[in-house]
Amino acid sequence: MTLSPQDVRFHKVTSPSELPHWTSLEQVTAFFFDTMKPWHDRPEDIRRGLDYAFSKAEGKGGFLMLAEQEGKLAGALLMLDTGMGGYVPENLLLFVSMDPALRGKGVGSQLIERSFAECKGAIKLHVDYDNPAKRLYERLGFKNKYAEMRLAR
Numbered sequence: 001m002t003l004s005p006q007d008v009r010f011h012k013v014t015s016p017s018e019l020p021h022w023t024s025l026e027q028v029t030a031f032f033f034d035t036m037k038p039w040h041d042r043p044e045d046i047r048r049g050l051d052y053a054f055s056k057a058e059g060k061g062g063f064l065m066l067a068e069q070e071g072k073l074a075g076a077l078l079m080l081d082t083g084m085g086g087y088v089p090e091n092l093l094l095f096v097s098m099d100p101a102l103r104g105k106g107v108g109s110q111l112i113e114r115s116f117a118e119c120k121g122a123i124k125l126h127v128d129y130d131n132p133a134k135r136l137y138e139r140l141g142f143k144n145k146y147a148e149m150r151l152a153r
Helices: 025-037 045-052 108-118 133-139
Strands: 009-013 062-069 072-081 091-098 123-125
Touching: 009 108, 025 045, 025 072, 025 091, 045 062, 045 072, 062 091, 072 108, 072 133, 091 108, 108 123, 108 133
Parallel strands: 091 123
Antiparallel strands: 009 062, 062 072, 072 091
């Protein structure tokens, strides 16, 4: 069963002062960390992403999109402005996650599509090949354009 828009409310947040009363930066950080396992990042890296999104510095910024169900955090998405355009997309979908009890009910798609409507320009994301969310991203129109390669030092 897909939840209807009446069941879930979405909130775009561009600064910590805009966070709804039912959550905090610490709770959002913990939510991403707990619900993205085993593909999660360290809490301090999640927090750095949030700080980047809320930064007013030149070439930084972005937003946090929250899904709320009955006054509780049900999903979250963090979109960063890259300060680029063209060969590097203008936006980076850094984190997206749902409460496990709501997965497969269409709320994650709604959260992502709401976020798309808030962006100008292209959007990129990184996803592990074996992450089941990869299929969702493909259904939403993402294409595998490049293989990412890293030199660890």
